[in-house]
Amino acid sequence: MPEGGTYFGQYVTIGIFALVGVVLVLGTLQLAKLVAPNVPDTDKYTTYESGIDPIGSGWAQSNVRYYIFALLFVVFDVEAVFLFPWAIVFERFGTQAFVEMVIFIGILAIALLYAAKKKVLEWQ
Amino acid sequence: MVDTWQLVVFWALFAMMGVSALRVVTSSNVVHAALYLVVTLMGAAALYVLLLAEFVAWVQVLVYVGAIIVLMLFGLMLTRAPIGKGMFDNDQRLVAAVTAGALFGVTTWIIVDAFEGQKITLSKATGIRAESIGDVIFSSFVLPFEVISMLLLAALIGAVVIARRD
Amino acid sequence: MPITYLLILSSMLFSIGVYGVLARQNAVLILLSIELMLNAVNINLVAFSAMFGAEGVAGQVFALFIIAVAAAEVGVGLAIVILIFRNRSNVDVDEMSLMKW
Numbered sequence: 583m584p585e586g587g588t589y590f591g592q593y594v595t596i597g598i599f600a601l602v603g604v605v606l607v608l609g610t611l612q613l614a615k616l617v618a619p620n621v622p623d624t625d626k627y628t629t630y631e632s633g634i635d636p637i638g639s640g641w642a643q644s645n646v647r648y649y650i651f652a653l654l655f656v657v658f659d660v661e662a663v664f665l666f667p668w669a670i671v672f673e674r675f676g677t678q679a680f681v682e683m684v685i686f687i688g689i690l691a692i693a694l695l696y697a698a699k700k701k702v703l704e705w706q
Numbered sequence: 707m708v709d710t711w712q713l714v715v716f717w718a719l720f721a722m723m724g725v726s727a728l729r730v731v732t733s734s735n736v737v738h739a740a741l742y743l744v745v746t747l748m749g750a751a752a753l754y755v756l757l758l759a760e761f762v763a764w765v766q767v768l769v770y771v772g773a774i775i776v777l778m779l780f781g782l783m784l785t786r787a788p789i790g791k792g793m794f795d796n797d798q799r800l801v802a803a804v805t806a807g808a809l810f811g812v813t814t815w816i817i818v819d820a821f822e823g824q825k826i827t828l829s830k831a832t833g834i835r836a837e838s839i840g841d842v843i844f845s846s847f848v849l850p851f852e853v854i855s856m857l858l859l860a861a862l863i864g865a866v867v868i869a870r871r872d
Numbered sequence: 873m874p875i876t877y878l879l880i881l882s883s884m885l886f887s888i889g890v891y892g893v894l895a896r897q898n899a900v901l902i903l904l905s906i907e908l909m910l911n912a913v914n915i916n917l918v919a920f921s922a923m924f925g926a927e928g929v930a931g932q933v934f935a936l937f938i939i940a941v942a943a944a945e946v947g948v949g950l951a952i953v954i955l956i957f958r959n960r961s962n963v964d965v966d967e968m969s970l971m972k973w
Contacts, residue, residue, distance in 0.1 A: 656773040667840030689855040693862040731892030757922040781950040785957040794898045802894030810887035817879040861944035865951035
């Protein structure tokens with residue numbers, strides 16, 4: 583494990599970069615706000631609908647299919663997280679780690695097969 | 707020197723997470739509430755980095771901020787929550803505040819009573835790398851690890867059955 | 873760093889989550905508050921893991937498991953909320969009192 587100084591030193595570098603990024607964006611936006619003429623008008627806040635007056639609210643119901651895809655992403659994201667420590671210890675553990683991960687991925691593959699069988703992966 | 711800076715960063719994170727968590731439960735805009743939760747979760751990730759738990763910190767960013775919040779925003783879009791201001795609180799706010807305050811008071815009292823004087827020596831502590839986490843998961847915690855995959859399978863099947871439009 | 877600081881931060885987040893669960897009406901916002909509470913538990917585990925040094929690996933492994941469980945919980949919870957929305961076209965928990973005795 584790195585010593586305290588270098589470990590935190592590296593994160594301080596990341597923090598400074600993040601800070602510069604935030605300041606750059608916020609600073610530019612503030613600058614634009616200072617320079618731009620400010621003429622408030624309620625018409626400017628309405629939704630743009632090809633020039634005609636908008637009807638109803640700007641909120642549209644999304645298709646529930648997006649949710650299934652987002653959930654598939656979450657499931658395989660969690661799987662990927664466990665692949666990292668597995669890959670590191672794989673050489674030392676050998677067959678044991680291999681079998682454990684095959685079972686893990688196999689069970690999740692059933693989930694994918696089920697989703698495919700129920701035709702939620704197809705986009706009609 | 708390092709210890710002082712750790713405390714400074716800790717209190718900054720404490721304030722940031724406290725304010726954003728309060729905004730999560732009081733914001734009158736549902737999308738803002740979800741985005742304030744992102745701030746709280748990122749604060750927790752920074753706290754894990756401070757506690758030398760690098761791997762957990764980045765898993766927090768990957769899974770929580772990257773995936774769970776996306777799922778939450780999908781949930782908000784699918785349930786057509788009014789995007790503007792609205793009333794999302796019920797009439798038991800006072801009771802809820804008293805309950806939460808009492809809970810906080812009691813737990814704080816117990817914590818101070820039980821753990822006062824115990825310190826985390828971060829500069830000397832040997833941080834835990836992904837390697838030792840892998841060692842433990844694939845030797846001692848194999849069963850919970852496989853059960854996690856069963857849980858994810860059940861969650862996905864359940865969600866497909868419930869959310870599918872027949 | 874005294875461990876009490878971290879535990880108090882965790883108990884503060886947990887209490888805020890409890891307030892959110894009790895005071896919110898929108899089911900998705902209740903799920904957000906539950907995420908706060910799960911996160912408070914994770915902070916506790918990582919704090920104790922840091923206190924025990926190299927022997928505290930189990931704390932971090934449990935934190936990873938809790939993150940995975942939280943992902944599954946949100947998946948199913950939101951699916952239920954979406955189903956309720958489809959049947960009743962709102963997600964106010966105060967109106968879902970059919971199974972209340």
